[in-house]
Amino acid sequence: MSVTQVEVGVGRLAALLHELPAAGVFVVADERAAAAHPAIGAAVDARTSFVVPSGEEHKTWATAEALLLALDAAGIDRDGLVLGVGGGVTTDLAGFAASLHRRGVGWIAAPTTVVGAVDAALGGKTAVNLGGGKNTVGTFHEPLRVVADPSTLTTLDPRHVRAGLAEVLKTALIAGGEAWDSVLALDLAFDLDDAWTDATVADFGAIIERCLATKLDLVTRDLHDVGPRRTLNLGHTFGHAFEALALPELLHGEAVALGLICAARAANNVSLETTIRERLKAWQLPLSPPPPARDVDALLTEMLRDKKRAGGQHTLIVPHAPGDVRVEEGVKETRIRKALAAVLEG
């Protein structure tokens, strides 16, 4: 069983901040989120806290050290609590520090981005980047609660919202059935560059709830990521390589979008690849990587260092069809080269 209680809804973050005790709670907040949302900014000011500079380049061993020193200086005990408020960078860091401080204290994840809400905050995979690789160092430490308030999404850069939709597509592809159909039928009923309406916020609330249900099921069955949970890496073995070579030009979700196209190519499923392309295009996501991430050999080298490889062989998550996503071991390099061509050709 997962220990995590999932709560999705408008107003949930404000309620959480209100109900937490005054003492023994340490807030780890994303810099941008703290500036954009008065309630988060007020929590940072009122409590012992640490502000994480925005951006994947700050998810480092050095930032984790600074955060752990702040937790120590704040006198957070073994029965203390860490609250991570922000995107995947912030919740990964908050969870990582919570798992190490006094050999582990409880934590709550309050995602404020689409990627964070539909994917990163849930599941207990905490990490920082070290040695040039992504998430090379980390722990499994499930949050006690994931509190996703879709109203926090309304201040995001539209590009970040779009990037998050790649993770939504990934999760729906794993779930298949109604979840897949609903994402394909999704009429977001708004231009992401315009102001958000209550209806759009509600739409995102529904998307988040559905994605978290799919993920919670996989995490409950396989916390340590050795069985069915590995399907959640769909698009990520490729994606991490694009991301590593093109940082900071490519957002995580954008890299995953490219990875999904490659994964469909690896499955030899032409109609699925076409459907994915069309969906990503409609959401204005990239269909090919920027120049620094167009070198096949460099991409292969990055994939080889990826932690999803075990025992010296490539492991790939292959979407044969919606609802039929498989972990395939012993994949040959030629097949990966062909899959990468899906976004490099033309």
Place this chain on the structure above:
Amino acid sequence: MSVTQVEVGVGRLAALLHELPAAGVFVVADERAAAAHPAIGAAVDARTSFVVPSGEEHKTWATAEALLLALDAAGIDRDGLVLGVGGGVTTDLAGFAASLHRRGVGWIAAPTTVVGAVDAALGGKTAVNLGGGKNTVGTFHEPLRVVADPSTLTTLDPRHVRAGLAEVLKTALIAGGEAWDSVLALDLAFDLDDAWTDATVADFGAIIERCLATKLDLVTRDLHDVGPRRTLNLGHTFGHAFEALALPELLHGEAVALGLICAARAANNVSLETTIRERLKAWQLPLSPPPPARDVDALLTEMLRDKKRAGGQHTLIVPHAPGDVRVEEGVKETRIRKALAAVLEG
């Protein structure tokens, strides 16, 4: 259940090094142990490895980073293995890095010191020191095996052997009964400054086996250190404070020796305190701390930051009698001041 298989015996380390596969094993070795034992030095040279400079002052966040970078550079996979060979500093660091690399790989502890063999290597409490406190940051990550070869002790500085006997005394005090009687009756049959005989090595093998059995029982019942395992902190709440203030003058075991006297005083058990004093004196262990660690207020401040304190109250492990060691919550500061006087008076 503990996942750890415990093996004690002369020749066990050489056998372990011989049986490990050539690839996928990363050796973390204490600098002194690698220099003193040709088999360890050869393993460092033949395999991917990292040498830990000797001394508690190297058990840091920075050393952990260097070790994790080396594990990454060596391409150790999720199915790789870390072997830690050395004292508590080395096995704490090796276990810590193993718990974080790729979110956790297996590890084996091969202790080469008395403290390491009877205490530090077993139980999965990994850590580094950060922010001035001891073991402020760490994980629970049990080794797959603890391989304790008493022949590795023969090259130790006698002072380090004596310091380790304080942990032996602590463990016997927790176990009580025959374990306690046998430690009191212990005739080590040698002057620690002389050469070791086979009989002495065998004596230490028996001591280590007995201590590890006591500890394994507690760890099996309470891995996460929230129940009976906490009795293993006997002497350590005081000891960490002495150690923090007197580093590097005081060895860990010497600090624990002082802590045991204080703990007996806190129990108001005069005859037990006398017995402990006599035993420590016979082993030439200190009965009072060096000047930097004689300031009661500074010691109290250090104890307040100790992680054994929860919820703002002092928690103390109190030895009412051999075999009757209790965790006592809500201990008042005046009682701790009186206990500290046991080693500061006169």
